[in-house]
Structure formats: C-alpha cells, structure tokens
Amino acid sequence: MNKRALLVGITGGIGAGKSIVARIFTLLGVPFYAADDRAKVLMQTDEALREGIQAAFGREAYTSAGELNRAYLAATVFHDEAATKRLNGLVHPAVGRDFSAWSEAHQAHPYVLKEAALLVESGSYKELDSLILVKSPLVVRINRILARDPQRDLKQINAIIDRQLPDEEKARFAEFIIKNTDQKALIPQVLTVDAQLRKKAAERISL
Ligand SMILES: CC(C)(COP(=O)(O)OP(=O)(O)OC[C@H]1O[C@@H](n2cnc3c(N)ncnc32)[C@H](O)[C@@H]1O)[C@@H](O)C(=O)NCCC(=O)NCCS
Numbered sequence: 001m002n003k004r005a006l007l008v009g010i011t012g013g014i015g016a017g018k019s020i021v022a023r024i025f026t027l028l029g030v031p032f033y034a035a036d037d038r039a040k041v042l043m044q045t046d047e048a049l050r051e052g053i054q055a056a057f058g059r060e061a062y063t064s065a066g067e068l069n070r071a072y073l074a075a076t077v078f079h080d081e082a083a084t085k086r087l088n089g090l091v092h093p094a095v096g097r098d099f100s101a102w103s104e105a106h107q108a109h110p111y112v113l114k115e116a117a118l119l120v121e122s123g124s125y126k127e128l129d130s131l132i133l134v135k136s137p138l139v140v141r142i143n144r145i146l147a148r149d150p151q152r153d154l155k156q157i158n159a160i161i162d163r164q165l166p167d168e169e170k171a172r173f174a175e176f177i178i179k180n181t182d183q184k185a186l187i188p189q190v191l192t193v194d195a196q197l198r199k200k201a202a203e204r205i206s207l
C-alpha cells in the first residue's frame with residue numbers, strides 16, 4: 001500500500017499562465033510549492049548559495065543592503081546560455097532539497113503541486129509522478145509579460161524564451177495539457193485534471 005502524496009509538476013514557458021492555473025488548484029485545497037519563488041527566497045537566505053552566486057557573478061549580485069539584485073542577475077544571465085547554466089547549477093540542487101522537505105510535510109494529501117518554468121529542462125520532472133503543461137500562444141505570452149513586468153523589454157523576454165524548451169518538446173513529458181487562451185475557460189480544465197489526479201491517487205492507495 002502506498003499512501004505517499006502524488007508529486008505533480010506544473011510547468012510552461014514564461015507567461016503561459018502557470019501561476020494563475022496553480023492558484024485555481026490551491027482553491028481546491030491542493031498544497032502548492034512555487035519553485036521559482038522559493039528559489040529567490042533560498043538565494044537570499046541560504047548562506048552557501050549566496051556565496052556561490054557571489055563567487056560566480058560578483059558582489060553586484062546582491063545590493064549593499066544584502067538583497068538579491070534580480071535586475072542585475074536577469075541582465076547578466078538570460079542573454080548568456082553558459083551563465084544561465086551556471087546559475088541553474090547553483091540554485092536547482094538547493095530548490096530540490098527544499099522541495100523534498102516541503103513535500104514530506106504534506107503527505108496526507110492525495111497530491112501536491114510543484115510549479116516551475118524549468119521542470120523539463122532541469123530533469124526534475126523525473127522525480128515527479130505526473131506533469132501538467134500550461135500552454136499559450138507565444139504572442140499572447142509575450143504581450144502578457146510586457147504588461148506584467150514593466151522592467152523587462154522585448155529583447156530580454158526573447159532571451160528568456162531562448163533559454164527554455166519550446167512547448168512541443170515539453171508536451172512529450174506532460175500527462176495533462178491545460179490551454180490558457182481566450183477561447184478556452186481555465187476553471188473547467190483544472191477541475192477535470194484535479195478529478196483525474198484524485199482518481200490516480202486513490203487507485204494507488206488501493207493497490
Ligand atoms: C535571474 C533571476 C534572479 C531574475 O529574476 P526576475 O525577478 O527578473 O525574473 P523571474 O524569476 O520572475 O523570471 C522570469 C521568468 O524567467 C524564466 N526563468 C527564470 N529563471 C530561468 C532560468 N534559469 N532559465 C530559463 N528561464 C528562467 C521563468 O519563466 C520566469 O518566470 C531569477 O529568474 C532566478 O533566480 N533564476 C534562477 C532560478 C531558477 O532557475 N528558477 C526557475 C526554476 S527553480
């Protein structure tokens with residue numbers, strides 16, 4: 001008998017709508033781990049990680065007040081594939097450890113959700129039981145990010161897109177696809193996926 005909560009990933013390219021979809025799951029009572037947000041907290045609070053980031057990217061990676069200098073890091077890494085890889089190599093292991101501890105504390109639920117832009121790229125989807133891909137047309141994503149992130153220009157958004165796998169590649173690893181376009185309502189799609197995941201979790205327990 002396996003009573004462990006299913007580990008479910010939710011991924012998608014920049015601006016696809018992962019966070020908005022994840023918020024609907026949280027309204028259904030599903031525990032939710034926002035890896036991109038946790039990454040920033042860990043970059044701030046994990047001393048070994050801070051030192052690694054400063055050694056790789058210089059003292060400017062943190063402000064004089066000790067805050068993570070996101071604008072500097074974004075400008076430094078996203079236009080440079082090797083630099084992005086170096087940052088990922090420092091941050092992703094710390095996030096992996098943090099997620100393991102978090103998911104251990106939520107075992108009583110049928111399933112938990114881990115949201116991250118890079119679940120496929122980082123290979124961490126292999127440690128999950130299921131993957132949801134949130135998809136939106138590229139032009140819609142770009143316009144949403146231009147509206148959401150005034151600090152980012154089109155050049156930086158395109159650089160970020162270049163650092164991520166295209167949806168067609170990600171879709172090969174996804175069990176569920178949620179389409180976030182103006183043509184398709186999100187809530188019914190989330191309800192369908194939630195019902196299927198609860199069924200999958202219940203079937204595992206009865207095995
Ligand atoms: C470089 C940082 C500080 C820039 O912060 P900023 O607030 O400007 O951007 P934000 O984090 O909101 O990222 C914007 C979008 O870029 C994409 N993105 C973020 N990190 C990466 C990355 N390493 N590679 C490719 N795309 C990325 C995501 O779609 C994300 O939503 C930040 O993105 C970061 O710390 N990235 C490394 C951590 C990471 O890999 N996070 C993602 C998975 S855990």
Ligand SMILES: Nc1ncnc2c1ncn2[C@@H]1O[C@H](COP(=O)(O)OP(=O)(O)OP(=O)(O)O)[C@@H](O)[C@H]1O
Nearest residue numbers: 012013014015016017018019020021117144148180
């Ligand atoms: N269906 C929608 N209708 C209206 N606005 C939307 C819709 N989906 C997403 N948005 C808006 O588009 C922006 C991007 O969505 P969201 O932050 O959920 O994307 P994300 O995939 O989490 O992006 P990132 O990878 O950058 O974190 C947000 O401002 C969000 O409110």
